[in-house]
Amino acid sequence: MSRLASFPWTYVEKQLECNKSADLISEILKCTCLHPLCQKFPPSVQFRRMFLMELIRRLEAAGCDPLDELYDALAAVVGTEDTTECYKSYLLPSGDAVSLLENVALISDGTTGLVTWEAALYLAEWALDHQQTFTNRTVLELGSGVGLTGITICRSCRPSRYTFSDCHSGVLQRLRSNVKLNGLMEETPPLVSMEELDWTAVTEEQIKQMEADVVLAADVVYDPDIVRSLVELLSAILRCSRPDIIICSTVRNQETYSSFKQQLG
Template identity: 45%
Template sequence: MAPEDHEGATSLLQSFERRFLAARALPSFPWQSLEEKLREPSGSELLLAILQKHEAVPTEPLDALYEALAEVLMAKESSQCHRSYLLPSGDSVTLSESTAIVSHGTTGLVTWDAALYLAEWAIKNPAAFTDRTVLELGSGAGLTGLAICKACYPRAFIFSDCHGQVLEQLRGNVLLNGFSLELYTPTDPSSPKVTVADLDWDEVTAAQLSAFQADVVIAADVLYCGEVTLSLVRVLKMLSACQRMNAPVVYVAYTIRSQDTGKLFITELERAGIYWEEVPPHAGQLFPYEEHSAIVILKLVLNGCHSVGR
């Protein structure tokens, strides 16, 4: 197999592997690309590579394995599943997520495309997070923050959300990925690196936000209705006021699902005097989100600027 053919085959295999581990729907797999590759003269070598990568151990399966498989097939379908997202280092972020888009009255129990896109951007731009304290607003299942913790080496990371079921799942996912979880004490140099905070945007105070001493604030896919958007801008204004001399840099990622998505947010940012600029799109897809999704990352500067807009 020629070097360029080998590189293309490797990329295709990785695409299948990433989607499989992330439990993506079968129609999202690159079947057409696979069919085209198999039709090439080197297609038999690709097929052999697939079989060698996923071949079974050259012994007869144990009866216990068949029994375990039977138990799985007969079991009641679970409302939770585990998904793994591979990192460039070879490590992965493994999450317990809901199998339903809406569960327990929230959409925060699954990973959304903008969270994957923001995590991908962070991995490609680690200097924005290295040795800094990061506060994530609306962490959901925790994919973005866990990817940053594993690949960007922040000094501390504060996950936050306000829904009880989301917080429970989030704490479990932090532990699942090997991080300890204790109370956050920013003045104690020996304090744990990772924590989960119950943070309601409508009730949080400036003093509570200031205590986090965040250098960077991130949020992904949180602009899903006007009420939530206004609450988010309220939090950003408080962050700007309570840390005026050292206000954090903010990155907000969202998927443009309609013409109105993001418009209210930008309008309210300009009304609040918060400078914003769109982060240039990055090349090379790492995670299995919808390739044709229109996803935007805005970088916000909460102090030191009086002009708004790009």
């Protein structure tokens, strides 16, 4: 729920105190829960419920007149069952958006790959600021998860080819759905493919066939049991060619991260 806390509530509170009008809340509602993007790809029921309840709390605390559309929106959400899946939409600088179907739980079906993690978000933002790194180049992404980083790059950075990869069948199935949801097709530029890639079993022949100019990964350094496999895979890639390699990590365990850097040599 950190995204809820990042909303500019202080500004909203001050505006309501000054104007004593519900017009601001009405505009916020149109730009969020009633926005066509939110209607088509709704966030989690819990998030919408908490957001609307907070809007109501601020409105009532300021002594403004009740806003029927706000209470109607809350009533609609309260009458909706919580689900295990929801959509999350990420706005691009162009004004477009990447919308993804994700799981509500951080861990489900024995994997963490069905949600977007912070490092994937930061890597996507970095890519938008360094588009020339990917333009007209072949990109291989390791541990693509639900696809935020790759879809953002494909939509904004004009790579010639992009290979998404993961090792979990459920993640790959969700990834395929999200790639299709965002209008990426295998037969139109950029050329998009999805590979089931087991880091412990990948061959140099497979690596050569991918012909990657750029290799990237986000939030893959979290488990000491997979660090060695990741380092060995990166070493194998570098034996085949000399691509740019970009790894974005959230340091959750300093010992695991230090082990990764040490093994990189």
